[in-house]
Amino acid sequence: MNTVNKQIISHIIPVTIILFAINSVLPFMKPGVPMAALLNNTTVWWAISFLILALFLLSKRYFFDKRNEENMLIVWIYLLWNLVCIIRGIFAAEIYWDWKGLIGNAMALLLPVVIFSSTNKMVVQSLLSFFIKYGLPLFLIVALIIRMDAFGFYLIPISFLVLFFPALTKRQKILLLFISLTVMLVDLNARSNVIKFGVPFFVLLLYYFRKRISLKMMEGARLTLFILPLLFFVLGVTGTFNIFHIQDYMKGEIHASGVGGDGQVVEQNVMEDTRTFLYEEVLESAVNNDYWLLGRTPARGNDSYTFGMREAELTGRYERLSNEIGLANVFTWTGIVGVILYSLIFFRSSFLAVNRSRNIYAKMLGIYVAFRWLYSWIEDVNEFSLNYFMLMMMIGLCFSESFRSMSNKDVIIWVRGIFDVRYVRLQQYIYKKNRYEKTEYSSIANVPQQEG
Template identity: 45%
Template sequence: MMKSRFAKLLPYTILPIAIFSIRQYISFPIGSTTVWWLIHFLILFVFFWEARYSLRSREDIKSLQFVKIYLLWNVFSILRGVLVAEGYWDYKGLISMGMTLLLPVIAYLSVNKERVQDILSFFIHYTIPFGLLLFPFMPIGSWGWYLFPVGFLMLFFPVLPMKGKIIVLVVSLIVMFGDLGARSGVIKYGIPIIIVMGFYGIRHVVWGQKLMGYTRKLLIIAPFVFLLLAVTGVFEVFKMDQYIKGNYVESKKDSSGEVVEEDLTADTRSFLYIEVIESARKNNYWLLGRTPARGNETIHFADEMVENTGRPERLRNEVGILNVFTWTGIIGVILFFLVFNKASYMAIHKSKNTFVKLVGLFVAFRWVYAWVEDCNIFDINNFVIWMMIGICLSPSFRKMSDAELKLWVWGIFERKYLLKYRYYRKLEMKQSI
């Protein structure tokens, strides 16, 4: 396979992305907006340049069909944003959010097993140790924002080497129990553990495959069901304080070091849906979106937004799907859905190994979680999401046996196994010629 001049730079990109992910939590400033724009632009340049070198066959290209359409629609929305933008804050938002909308290109890189292996190996050997220098200046609850690939690697726990098992288990436990008020960390690191425990043990059971398929379908349709129930007033999933009795309050330190209490059952999402939908109805951009140059009108954050930008308009919300809707419209949401639906389906129903199936289940869950959080930022969380989607769609990943995948995973943690895997791959490629 031909390699480009930038191939060796690709693994290094995960370090600045990880640092940017926790920039707001560090007690000292790291870079200006302009500096980070330049870094993101250079990273995207490497991603797009390397994307064409990662595809090996027409089968690879075909598998990424929906990702390609979604990415092109995002590019179209960005170009529309140039026409929609009216001033400084619009153009600033267009640049930041526009680069975020280009992150699906990571799926192109991730159909290639060697690319993913190199990136994750660099993360384990260099990005995590570098993070140890930053963690003393951050609250424990924010560590997970830097370490998201560890949650992904938890899906391979049964076949990890002992070194890998220790790393992913220790990190997951610290993130989950270091700050229970950080509900997102508890969920994102806890779900992979549940998936491994729940489905790895039944991989050889006759009905195991069917159970995975039914679980995937349930996860894929769940957001639509909950939305319908909320609109009709039957059940509002975010208002858990109405259904769960008891005092679930977590005390923690905020960014200024003061101890604050947080209600773990508090509804922090319903009003966002109301504001976003009402804004789209009022301004009639529900089909094509308002482009990444503009946001939704807000009442709850109006004073803050007017003071900062001069308009009662919030460019980005905490809920990923609301941003997709605001920037790219119903069409963007449909394409976003098709990507997750196909990726999870191909992983579970067209994979020869157990672990890509587990990744597929996690991707289906992340589709659900996009309706709760997964804010669209140029961060390592979204990096991992699109990497997983690429793995699910990758014919070469899905054709691997459990034994071959085990050798691939060991290569992430130990160089001797990485070299052994590469040697095995060369022999395999020669035999196929």
């Protein structure tokens, strides 16, 4: 029975990445799309989200690489603390909108369960392969009904694959370049897309200069990415220097055309500060309501005077359930305790990837995960989306002993297997040859969860 269950789960898991992709762009459908309300039904997607969480929790039994047990302690502690905050939220919820917020935010806070299965490199390969095979063709249809600024939300797995650019074939490189440039140029006003698809190309410099960059230099870069946000936060709070007011130190403005919420083309200043007032509201709300240590629970949000009037029409409160800054949401829902635990996950996973890996690709991934922690001070909203799912998957790979122990040549075969099944067969042949395996397997269900 266990073998049957394992086979079933192994064939269902890859489908989840398509569901995440679709769910991520539904809020950005163009006006007038037929059956838009039906497609974006909250109850239906709650049910799907619950099933996905249950699936990944169950898959841990079959695909979690147990060699990572000790390093995963921080993930367990963070999930348990989130569960405590969710239970607290049950008692804190007072009105319909509190309960609705609690359910949606609880799904997002439990999504790190994906990290466990993602320590199995074959699970990750299967997910990404399914996206390339079915998700990309589906995008040709999805692109017709969503705004251009949402293209990056659907295609975010491509930004991850860019980190493996040197390992790919010429045709695969052209595909990644075409998609990345399309996402970045189709709407320059979508700053997040430009950053998330552009930074991986910058991280690639580590590969091309790997002979000149020592491990100490990489570790220094990693630590810098963790120190900078804290430094800028202190400088901002004390009124010494505000990084979000960078335009005050520059002459002129930089404008770009983009698509507004109503689907109309608008021109905006890309240097405009859209974060300082959010920090002010989040921090003032925590201090005024005394929830800075343990959080206000995922059933509640932060007091907001900027968006409060609009929210008050629905809830009767000048309170915003979530905002655009990922780390600020963690702070509001789970307090300083949650922020520390969340940060430790990024710190530990990136440390292992940079300092405890045999291949340059894992080291680059560790640097990129450290950058994503920095970026959570600016955006990276904690929601049940493909972007957050991919972030948890990347963290899982950083924790993965099997991924970190691969040589550069092993990674080449692994990543090409995402695009071409022939490399999967080659990977299986090499595994059997090295381990004297006699078992035939054709899916991730039959790949041993440990290699040692």
